[in-house]
Amino acid sequence: MMPAYFFAHGAPSLVLEQHAYTDFLKSFANTVKKPKAIVLFSAHWEQTTQTVSRAETYDTIYDFSGFQDELYRITYPAHGQRKLSDDVQALLAKNGIPSVFDDKRGLDHGAWAVLKLLYPDAGEIPVIAMSVNRHLTNEQQYQIGSALAELRERDVLIIGSGGTVHNLRRLNWRAEGVDAWAAEFEGWLQSKLEAWDTAALFDYRNQAPYAQDAVPTNEHFIPLLIAMGAGSRNRQAKLLHSSYQYGNLSLRCWQFD
Template sequence: MMPSYFFAHGAPSLVLERHAYTDFLKQIAANTPKPKAIVLFSAHWEDAVQTVSDVETYSTIYDFSGFQDELYTVTYPANGDHVLSERIQTLFAKHGIPSKTDETRGLDHGAWAVLKLLYPDADIPVIALSVNRYLTNEQQYNIGKAVAELREQDVLIIGSGGTVHNLRRLNWHASQADEWAAAFDQWLQDKLEQWDTASLFEYEKLAPYAREAVPTNEHFIPLLLAMGAGDANREAKLLHRSYQFGSLSLSCWQFN
């Protein structure tokens, strides 16, 4: 059965960078059986209703500005999968989760920056899914749980976001992680490895420096979605963690 993953996508320029995390992303795909399809929740696609892409071939969305010119030439023309899109809608309906489809939206950088490093040939069908910041943390988890059975059909489920993501607290000259960012991530690691959902659902109140680490929750939500997809076995493994600019967390969690 395929694992589910949470990947931090960092800055849009991640796809052009070369460091330990990008090397890790390139390597992990080589060590994982090639999936038949990918289902990806991106922090950069928000909607009040759970939305499921049903696109024939994706365009590339450049949802950022001020980066190097080369970044605006990157494309990721993956195909969609109409049958899988319908299957996901059926699963959501089965679990009482309202959903709708989108037939036009391309892939934002939360999706393509990670996928380009994992599977550069764009030869695996992709279904993009939105996130909703106004749901409870338990509801987020249950959305991931609703699609978990796809893993048995060799479908890879990915949440793309960031555990510590506060652009106002970036330290452009930092050579190591800020203590507050590391403290939040360590608390998170302890709770994930224990599969302590009660604490995780209340992380805003319980985790040290939660307000600094997660000033807005859209980047944190994909972690809960990917975790929910691993509910059957409840095994969490930290595969990588590093930092850029003192506090921008670059991490990967695997849920088996």
């Protein structure tokens, strides 16, 4: 069965960078079975009702400013698969999760920057973009992923794209090491994920050290809980990559079997 994954998408410029994490992303496709489709939850698409893309072809959204000119010339014209969009909505409904379709919105950088590194040929694999909702409980986020878990049996790759330590105000653009508070938060998170301690994870704001520093707002953390929920049948979490930029911007990949 196809695992589910969480990928940190870092800064928008990730797609232009060369370091250990981008090397990992570029080699990822060689380590897994080729998926028949991708269902991707991006931290940069927020809606109060779960929204499922039903686009035929995606525009590329440049939802950032002040970066290299080259970044604004990158496109990722992925295409959708409306039958799969319908199936996604049906699975959500089966589990009591209301959803709506969107057939116009393109892919934001939380989606295309990661996909461009994982699967450079945008026409190769259909993509279904999914929104996140910061107003749900952490248990509800997990349940959204769990509702879609059976897609993995059909070789559909479920991806959550966000960031586990993501505080733009605490970035140090000249830092070479990792801030101790960020490493301590990630250490706590790793221990709870590997133990599949959902009770602690759902209460991370109260239990995790430096939670407010690591997760000042939860939209980037949500995709981790959704991807984890998609792995709720076997409950096995594996850290595939860990590195940092700018002192505390976490670049991690988790696999959920």
